[in-house]
Amino acid sequence: MISRGFCDAFLDDSHRSFREACERFAREEIFPHAQAWEEAGSFDRALYRKAAAAGLLGASYPEDYGGGGGDLFHEVVQTEALLRGGSTGVLVGLGSLGIALPPILALGDEEQKRRLIPPVLRGERVxxxxxxxxxxxxxxxxxxxxxxxxxxxxxxxxxxxxxxxxxxxxxxxxxxxxxxxxxxxxxxxxxxxxxxxxxxxxxxxxxxxxxxxxxxxxxxxxxxxxxxxxxxxSGFRCLMRTFVHERVFLAAIGVATAELALEESVAHARRRRAFGRPLAEHQALRHKLAAMSTQVLAAKAFAYHTTARVVRGEATPAEVAALKNFTAEAARAVCHEAVQLHGGMGYMRESLVERLSRDARLLSIGGGTTEIMNEIIAKAL
CATH class of the missing domain: 2.40.110.10 (Butyryl-CoA Dehydrogenase, subunit A, domain 2)
Structure with missing residues (x-):
């Protein structure tokens, strides 16, 4: 996939090694159970402790409270890597602390931080x-x-x-x-x-x-x-700051969703034969895949550039709103084409692209709807 290392210039060795650890966790602890957990409507609670033991909970939180001491890019690469386990639901379930703990970190006194944050980062509390x-x-x-x-x-x-x-x-x-x-x-x-x-x-x-x-x-x-x-x-101002990180998280989900749907589509096009040859040898479908890849690259570049600006304290709410809208639409469009390219199998619940297409729908709603994001963008013009 040409998008794999496309934005690695934004990352340092700690980000890359953390991404590898997250991918290994997704491969070993999530992927084998993803289908069953999706059908059950929940995942094994023990996964929180396993993720904590692997150093995956609170990667960007201060080490004083049990976090990894990283930055927002650690959260972005973690989001992309864990989605390779095949379940957005597991990803956001493990990640709910990412929107629940920031107000404690921002507004809490030292006693509150030490009482309420470490047990969550140890996987003991949700x-x-x-x-x-x-x-x-x-x-x-x-x-x-x-x-x-x-x-x-x-x-x-x-x-x-x-x-x-x-x-x-x-x-x-x-x-x-x-x-x-x-x-x-x-x-x-x-x-x-x-x-x-x-x-x-x-x-x-x-x-x-x-x-x-x-x-x-x-x-x-x-x-x-x-x-x-x-x-x-003091709650409203804190919530507005929390929204910035939540929207970057949702944008990372959008990029990861689109990227995974593209990879599934490329693999299917090489495997599936129609009219005596693989789908990938039909020009119309190759061009469809090329257009999907272009959308993924654009979304990923937008996401990493904006994340870098957030880390430096330069990003505006309008930039983050635009990122959220763009990545949500990229995920929707790429997943739509992925289902279409898979044909009947793309409509089956056993198919990963079917699941991704359903999961992508929320990205233009959660964390602020597309319409609210457009209002934020319009006010900045």
Missing amino acids: AALAVTEPGAGSDVAALTTRARRDGEAYVLEGTKLYVTSGVRADQLTVLARTGADPHGGLTFFVVEREHGYVVSRALKKTGWWASDTAEISFPEVRVPVRNRLGEEG
């Missing part, structure tokens, strides 16, 4: 982020889940929706309303399972089957003040 509600998605200012101070605790009331890893989570990073101001009245809390939140239901999705997704209810749940992150009203 962390999830709970922001979206039945009546509020991209419009974060419309959140209604409330946190009312009552002595040395806050009483949380409300419902959260589409919580990745919410069914099995041991702790939720919850954005709740502590004041009337649409933006300045939002505060993050870490709500632990023992505090009494309720998993109302496990949600059935089009894709990402191996990753559990939950609706969570907070029926007057008492959360100790020591689990509030930062001062009251």
Whole structure:
């Protein structure tokens, strides 16, 4: 594949060796079970501890809290490598800590960081982020889940929706309303399972089957003040910073999805024969593969360049929004062509490209819809 080393100039030896470790883990610990886990709708919880033991959880987190001390490129190459295990659901399930822990790291005091981060990075606890509600998605200012101070605790009331890893989570990073101001009245809390939140239901999705997704209810749940992150009203700004990293993560999934779909298509075109010769010897299909490859290269270059700008602190929200849109569309388009090239087999659940095509659909929705991204881009013009 010409995309394999296309952007390696952005990487150093630590990134390359980490990528190899992640690919080995995907090959040995994920790929043999991916089909069964997808059909079951969840993966073995022991995988968290295995990933931690292999040094794969929290690659970019400070070593003081059990992380690898790396940068955002470690997360990008990890995303690309782990998807080679054949399950986006497993990837995002293992990766839910990537959106649940940043508010703790950004707003938490030293006691909170040492209490709430290391057990997750050791694979002992599962962390999830709970922001979206039945009546509020991209419009974060419309959140209604409330946190009312009552002595040395806050009483949380409300419902959260589409919580990745919410069914099995041991702790939720919850954005709740502590004041009337649409933006300045939002505060993050870490709500632990023992505090009494309720998993109302496990949600059935089009894709990402191996990753559990939950609706969570907070029926007057008492959360100790020591689990509030930062001062009251500090949540919105922190969430906006968290969105940048989440969107880079989703872009990396888009690139990896498109790249894997392309590889599957090239292998199929060389293997499958029609009218007396391999599909790869038919010019129309060769040109289709060439166009798919061009989309993958463009998406990967965009992703790595933008990641480098994020690492240097130079990227704007509009650049990250544009990256998310571009890679989501590249994944959709390449997967569409991959299914078409596979013919009937591309429509079968035993086919990897069928799974990838379903999984790719969420990339233009999760982390901010394409339409919201376009608004961010348009405001920067």
